Amino acid sequence: MAFYCGTVLRLDLTRLRASTEPLNEEWARLFVGGKGLLLRYLFDELPAGAGALSPENPLILATGPFAGTIAATCSRLAVGCKSPATGALLDSYVGGSFAPELKFAGYDLVVITGRAPEPVLVRITDADVEFVPAAGRYWGLETAVLEQLVREEMGPGAKVLSTGPAGENLVPFACLSTDQFHKAGRGGAGAVMGSKNLKAVAVRGTGAVTAGDTAAFTRDVLRLQEDRVLTVDNAWTYEEGTPFLVDAVSDAGALPTRNWRTGSFDGAGTINSTTLLGIRTKLRACMQCPLACRQVHQFEGYVCEGPEFETLGLCGSNCGVSDLDAIAAFNRECDELGLDTMSTGAIVALAMELCEAGAADYGLRFGDTGAYLRAPRLIAGREGFGAELALGARALAALKGRPELAIEVKGLEMPAYDPRGTFGMGLGYATSDRGACHMRAFSAGDDILGGEGAADSLAGKAQLVADQQDFSAVAWTGIWCANMAVDTDFLGVHFRHLWGRETSHEELMTIGARIWNLGRLLNLREGLRRADDRLPERILSVPHPDGVAAGKVVGAGAFRESLDEYYRLRGWDSAGVPSRETLERLSLTRESGSLDLD
Ligand code: SF4
Known part of the structure; x- marks a missing residue:
């Protein structure tokens, strides 16, 4: 099968045993790869009704057939399991270069099952798979430090997919990290990895992906790159990146502001792409991507990729925060600790409203960056007020007797487009x-x-x-x-x-x-x-008091x-x-x- 490796790697953590099996070709024909194969394998591997944080919940890493070729943007990895945030299926995607490396090592998918008796890190070098004890060396490390350490040990070409302290502590909105700034953010795959006593999967591969008629494939991909990828339609990616949405969405009255109570943020001008372009230092790209949308910025004391639009909306306007350095610092904390910025920002905004309503006393206030900046670390460690915020928006609002203040669907906090404006x-x-x-x-x-x-x-x-x-x-x-x-x-x-x-x-x-x-x-x-x-009642029936979408409800x-x-x-x-x-x-x-x- 051209483009496929034809091999699935199984990691049985309970027995600390690795094995391989042929890729199911019928499923590859019907479901192709990525999301399709991920869900098909999940359908068979997940016992009905198994707990998301139980050993029975598999964690599946799926590549697409074009990972490891020059096909534009196809270096992405699909990660899936039953979500601890929702109890529903989870498929989450991450860029960078992990998926191509997995293909170079010889695998289309990795199916991770069971729970290791003690924390481990899995090292894959082509056919060689090692279960390395993680306690005292890797367990507890933040994501960037962990990645750097593993690269020192395996070589600079190693790719690492890891969970942070938040995932180790089973926070249901913990993410997975790779290439430092790339996250499989939503739905809690980081907690599922943590529940398996698995700190990270690191991979090095020396093989290649075969493309059938390589010359014809290369010719077609390069033609598409010219005609369909590097076009005016896609220029926003490298010109401004997703932060261009701050103004556009705020102008439409759809930017979540102060826990979804209005849709136009008076501080949008300080967190928009115009401001970010003023501190942009360079662009970075995922492997196989000529668009290079990853905006790198110089903040007070450090350089990092992002924040992306969703972070600017949910950790910025939705918390009433217009201080860009503070949002970037919050973003960095989430990245290092392995927290999804979207859910974390949404939950902190909810907590701010709970405080304002007198239902909680966390010291969190809209627009105030004091307790706000402490929140990610407290959540990841389940300490102080973070122990309650770590429950997620739905459970937190229910705990405080104000379920109507949680803006979520199926338990997943809502992204930064308010439906009352769209x-x-x-x-x-x-x-x-x-x-x-x-x-x-x-x-x-x-x-x-x-x-x-x-x-x-x-x-x-x-x-x-x-x-x-x-x-x-x-x-x-x-x-x-x-x-x-x-x-x-x-x-x-x-x-x-x-x-x-x-x-x-x-x-x-x-x-x-x-x-x-x-x-x-x-x-x-x-x-x-x-x-x-x-949909939440607030979205269905409570109108914004001001802005373009004022008076409108779904x-x-x-x-x-x-x-x-x-x-x-x-x-x-x-x-x-x-x-x-x-x-x-x-x-x-x-x-x-x-x-x-x-
Ligand atoms: S660099 Fe940006 S556009 Fe390219 S694959 Fe990565 S996230 Fe997508």
Whole structure:
């Protein structure tokens, strides 16, 4: 199989044993790679109802077939498991260079099971796999220090995927880190790695990826790079990066501000891309990426990549903080400790409102950076007020008797686009397979970023959201970066080399729908139902007092109708269960046969 290594590496941590097996070729044909293969393996490996932090929950690392080639942006890694934040499926993506190195070592996927009796670090050098004791040497280290130490030991070419102190302490929104600043951020994969007594997986590979007709593949990829990648549409990535969104989203009244109480931030001008460009020192890129969107900045006393837009929104405006150095310091703490900045910022903002409402006394105040800057370390260590914040927004708000203040879906804190300023994002969050996520459907592009959609209407959004979800699912088999504007024609050029035949828009979107429906089956098996495809009451019925979106709410009735339409378009019943016809059309009858969905 050109492009694939054809091998899955299994790491049984309970027995400290490594083994290999052939990649399931039928699954590779149906689900391709990345998100698709990740979910298919997860579907088989995860016992129904297993606890997210139990040894039964596998942690799966999946590459795409084009990792290790020159295909633009395809160096990304998919990480998956059952999420400790949501109880739903988790697939999270990270750039850098770990995935190509894994392919060079000879593996398409790594399936990590069980729990090590004592903390370990796994070293992979081609076929050689070592379980190295981590206690006293690696366990407890922050992510950048750990990575540097492992590189000193294995050589500078080693790639490291690690959990930080937050993951060791099982914080449900702990992330995984690689190449220092790259994070598989959302949903708590860092806690799952920590629960396995696994500090990190480090890999070095000396092999190569075969591309079939290498000359023709290279020719096509370089042509696409010229015609479709280095274009005006993608220039924002290296010109400003994601911080350009601060002004655009605030101007649309959709920038979460002071725990989602309004959508326009009066401090946006000090945390926007204009300010960041003034301190930008250089650009960096993930391996295989000519776009180089990673903006490196000089802050007071240190240099780092980011903050990205989501961090600026959730750790900045949503906390009422307009001090860019403070946001960067908060970001750095989260990075080093292995915390998802998005969830951490959202939870700190919630805690600020709880303090303001008299429901808590953490010393956290909107706009005040004192306790704010101490929060990440206290959360990661589960110390002081951090012990309560480490529960996550839903559990924290419930604990304090104010569940309506948690702005989350399925337990995952909401990204930095307020649906009251871009209604379609609400439907996308509600129906996202891993909880509130802006990466699977991004109707804000049509609503507020130059498209022709109506920001304050759900008309037509059900179809848009379903199409975008299916497209993202097939694009993440690749795994192409969501920052790059591509379509099925672009993907099809690569698939022609993968399969040795032409493909079509319909065929690729069917693969996307198959993967999306497999995720639905998995979530239904884990007990999620229509009631989980919801939006917070504040988003549905409490309007902003000011800004462009003032007075607007998504509305419970309009949302219900849109969800009904979305289910109908998907071929699901009114409870959100895929029909037999839908599953047959998508070749998922075998998977559904093992489920009791009544
Ligand atoms: S666009 Fe940015 S995040 Fe995406 S692959 Fe390129 S450098 Fe990495």
